[in-house]
Amino acid sequence: MTHPHEIRPDIDEGIDRKVLAKLRARFLQLNTGRLQRAMDGLSTRQQQVLTLLPLLFHVNHPLLPGYVSGSTPAGVSGFEPDANLVAEGQRLARSFTYKTRLGNPNRPIHGLFLMGSLGTLAQAEQSDIDLWVCHAPGLGDSQLDELRRKCQLLETWAASLGAEAHCFLIDPQSFAQGLRDSQLSSDDCGTTQHYLLLDEFYRTAIWLAGRTPLWWLVPAYEERNYSSYTETLLSKRFIRSTDALDLGNLAHIPAGEFVGAGLWQLFKGIDSPYKSLLKLLLTEAYASEHPAVRCLSLDYKQAVFANHLDLDALDPYVMVYRRIERYLQARGETRRLELARRSLYLKVNKKLSGLDRARSNGWQRRLLKRLVDEWGWDERQLALLDSRSQWKVRQVAVERRELVAELNHSYRFLSQFAQNNNASSRADQRDLNVLGRRLYAAFERRAGKIEVINPGIAPDLAEDTLTLVQSPNRKEPGSHHWGLYNGNLSVHEWEHFSPIKRCRELIELLTWAHRNGVIDSTTRLALHPGASDLNEFELFNLLGSLQQSIPLPLETVSEVRLLQPSVANEILLLVNVGVDPLRHHRDLNILMTTERTDSLSYAGVRENLVLTLDQITLNSWNEVLVQRYDGEHALARCLRDFLNSLGQRSHRPRVRVRCFCHNRAQAISQRVEEIFDTVQLLLDQGRNHRYLLQVAQHTHVLELLPGQVSLTTLAEHEAVLECLGEERSTYSPLYLDANALQDHDLPLVLENARPGCIQVFYRLLEGWADLYVLDEYNALWQQRLPLHDENHLLLPLQRFLRSMVMRHDARVPLDNLQQAPLQTHYAQLLPSGPGKARSIEPRPTPDDLNDQPYYEVQAILQAGTGDDMHVTLYCNQQEFSELDHGGELYTVVARQILSQRRSAGHYRCYITDLDLSELLDDERGSTLLYLRYKRELEQALNDGLAQLQATLEP
Template identity: 25%
Template sequence: MDNIRKTAIDLCRSREDAGIRMALSRILIQNKSIFLEYNRFRKRLFSELAPKDSEIILYLLPWMLSVNDVSIPGYVDHIKQNFRVFNIETEKDILKRERLFKKTFHIRNDLTVLKPAEKSLPVEGIYTIGSVGTISQTSSSDCDLWICIDKTLYDEEAFDLLTLKIDRIKDWMDSRLKMPVCFFLCDVEDIRACRFGGVDCESCGSTQKKVLKEEFYRTAILTAGKIPLWWVAWDRRQTLCYDDAVREWQSAPSVYYDLIDLGNLDFIDKRESFGAALWQFNKSLTHPLKSILKMLLLKMFLESPKEELLCHRFRRLILDQPRKPHSFVDPGAFTLIAVLDFYQNMDPQTLQFILKCFYLRYKVKLFSRTMTVKEETALELFRRYGLDRETIYELNRFSSWTYSSQIRFGEFIVLLLVDIYKDIAHIARDVTGDVAAQDLTILGQKLSASLKKKPHKIPVLSKPLETLKMPSLTLRFCENRWQVFPDNDDGAMIVEKRDLVYCLAYLAWNDLYFPGQLRMLPNPTSAAMQEIINLLQKIREVFGVYDVSSIDFQNFLQPEHTEKLLIIINFAAPPHADVIHTLSVIRLNNWGELFVNRFTLQERFISFLENIAESSYNTVEFFHVQKNAPHSGKLLAKARRLVSKYFVLVDRK
């Protein structure tokens, strides 16, 4: 009797388990269908925002990666097995374009050039991450693409060949796309474990883990390949354990063949949020407007670490809404709404300024003649938070604001970012243990290099946008000082100094000089316009423009030393001078700071060289002298002899 009872109980449990599994299976399949519809919505949005580039990224790229023909970019010789994006033969949007692809590369073959799957190494999926296909995508957005593989299926040679193929495809795309494309070859197991050392190669090292994965799940577009299991492992009626979804996925590979386990994401530790905030603030020093949203987002994570993650909230919103065409929420709009709702009790004036920053960052133009899907999505959003019509019209005219108004706006952005960072540092003052000490040192030095005032240092201009639409500039000599001001704003002085070289270095370093947009008023000095243009070009050629984010991290762990010197001889002096009257020195150090010194006494110039030579090594020296001056060769030789006593000179043009 006991055996019969036990058998009956086991049978009931088996039926119960089978029922649970069937219910789970229905949930996963239903959610998969919704995700695919949402993914098509994102692709349509991307296509509307960047018609030509999106066509190559969404459809041509997976096809090129899956073929190996000498006519097609990415061809690799001596390959044992082709690479193939999972299930590409079922991608109707790609297959219907294949004839056009073959025509583009002059392939006269009516048959598909895709090889059978069993003869190829699989690429599990290609995914975008970030702003593409959202309202935050702009003309200056780049496209980060994760190419995911199971590295256990690849030997060293195959992995190297795939890397080579990707590099060659990227080279071809770089020559044809307006949008910069960055490829990151990712191992599935690394993504599961949140190991993004190879993915986020720009990071400080100790500060990027789950934050990046949260952004991936919230913003990814599946270009081609497998659907992340995480995206469909959700049930509106009850909490669904991700491990249960994994077991179900593993139990029926023929049913869930198009899903991939990239790992769960349950929470983000305060230490990680703080570390990511450090890194984001570092980026904000060069691109402040782009960083405001992410800084506020990370601050939100820190202030409410136990709150449901944004990616979870976004997934629930997508999977639990009525499925109507074009009814899906854009992740860029969703993130902005989440941040604004969280900070709705902030000082109204600050919140209004943040709204203006978001408006400019997203580069929308509401109430304009042409309303794209981007404007249609943004209209209700900005109305909802009180950005009135008059303010919107004012922001639409931002490019025609006076120079001084634009710069003031940029300075407010920097002040806001510093305030946000101070709040973050205060919140996280007890959680910095997992952030490497050297990362904190690097950030401190970068802050100093960008913001700290030092004698003879060229200050960094706070630009509200990456590039200002600059008016023509006027250079004048007034009361023994050189001045530069914009033609449309006489009251705004861009730079003023006795030393003309300093003024020119300021323009070049802050990327304010453009050929044909600088004129000079008549003056009693020997400065000639052509020589001014020549020097500006030389400064740009030697030093480039300010970009602290491009400085190698290790530089900030070293003592300050000079890396480049440009010695300028007798600039703006009478052209027939045969002796050295003035020596101007533009100096760049290893922290990305630019300095300008001017000497009229040779003794002081020698003392200056002695001081910087003591702490400098591997310094690169350049010289500049007026090209057509009768004694230019003699003056250059004398300056080189002076400098050679302290630095090893190499012949340079």
């Protein structure tokens, strides 16, 4: 149905210039109303800025704001200041006078427009003044530089009057072609949303001076014929080109713009969801109509043509809301519509409840009141929204659920839209991926992650007074949990209230409260520690440590960081939270004095004082993660997981260790910190270290392979020897913690390891000797043997090792023998006899050149079926095989050896040479492997020898 005063020009039938003048008058009528509304919302000094801007761009006067030089582009098309405006200028500079320039002077400033929220329902005291300065095309670089400088000076002047102004230079000719290289509003995301920005400009812009938009004069139904229509208007002189400004049309909006605009609003919405929600929903409503999108600026223009000039109905924010309302009602999404209404109400920020009604009854409040009456909101709902500044955890948590769901919905919609319409450029696809990570970091729940409950919903969640309580967990008998309650509650009161938050562990609860600002430096805490050892001193220091490691507010995560996997930046390790490791001594009133002060092996009973560790991690995506370790192996597991979290990256987090427990807190934290520092240094060396740590009665071995750190926990010394004796294929240094294996000789051996050689260490005891061999890969072989004399102990081993090295070298082509043969080095642990070894002294390699000829026993091992092996022994070149002797092989060989001995002494027989070539195929085989087979064969031979000797003795 047409309005009686609707204008529907038909260019084919001809256009009356009076009709065009009437159209322009209608737009200017709306413009005047909006400008007056904008002025009404500004202070007197801010009004002065808006009033004077046209004059200041029209002239260059040395005493007026914005003066750069007399040649700076100045002069606004079609503008002549009236006497009142000249008087305003003279208040700033008494010497200022204005003379009308005769003829046709150059006017390089084609138009001045306000854009954004000024003059709208959402205008606020802090609203920016975004000014588009449309200039003549073809200005030189020096002219543009001067004009840009003039804008900067005017922004500074406006700031001195309490107005935050932003001037944006526009070349209309370039802009109409979609060419620009800078942002054009305070809320602009760049060049990829050209048409959506133009849509926003046409429906929000307030004309201040200069030419008026040519777009005003093109009917909405002719938008697709914009170029030919405007060419006709200009070529047939229906309008003069000096009166109109052409910034382009909105006949078609590329699909990619909806993706780009949605991404930008989502990005902003993570921290300020209410501010972005309306624009996100409008983008979704537009995109759902693609490709036949009817943007709001066309609705606005159509209303003017139809003579529907109601300022309230055509308010930009009301129009946005009405489009969203129609879209969501058509989809039956009432919950999302209610969220949009709340967002609009909070955006306008004019309180309508209770005493606030008595405030100034301005047009914004009246219009908002009509809307909320239409929505059927009651006093309770208004009071709740008006008290947003006092919202605390419970209300914020309710609101967060809907906001997060909406942001995630928008992300899914944009992703699907981009995929369905092939609308995402490579940059958009990257932005989608980055945004997905940003949403994941901000809102995704996972084990150990502290949930951020206040993404811009309420300004301050801090509580004045809270009560912290540990209490039994009735659902899990034998366990406890911690609760945080509003107010200062006594031990008899807290049970009658519901906690703000409840967690199994104290640090998770405190970290949640700190990260969400529920506890700040002014919060008073009442403590009921329950069965824990927590006291107010420890609680105060725990909170201080959290504030130091997670300083709020956190910096915004950069895109560069989101393009990479998250890494830990800050790690806080809190040891023995709420636990006194010597509580049993305190309860018995025992004061311990001891020389054994190691926190991992304390006093004579070697107690471990590191009972629990709480790890708080702040990563590069601003996620805060909490993990707890307890039990007797807590430290070792925490160490392993920490090292594996570093992966193979060079990045290293800052690690802080703190302990505030009742006994030995400083010594405990220093000990743990030293360990973490040491393992990081070892890992950084990249030499595949093994780190050996003793905690109480257990020994832990950590294999430091980047990203694959493994932990082996050993209870017995024999198990330690077995672990260190595992065969290796590359050299692996061993690093012993300073207090590891202190009751054994092993540290002396392991600390003297060298790569690329075989090292033999021995210690002479009473009737026995301990032999240690570190092979070329630093694997340990150890054996205790009866001691006849030093020569009989070492010579058989030296002969065997010499033979083994010769076999190794024989399997390598001569061309590849670039390195010298493996050298064998000997050293003796001193002193001999009982007690602990204190030192090591090098010894010469045993020499048998002057010795009597020795009895050679050679063994050849061959693969059998399955895991079986066939053994053939050669005694002084005589063959003995299992084929001939079966299970009696070792007894027969022992008899042969015994028959060759000149004396009847009970001494061992040894293998002097071993061939493993068939078992190893083309592999070299480590020294350790040869020594293992040697020991097994010698054990079998010596068992046979012992049986024979037993039968021969009377």
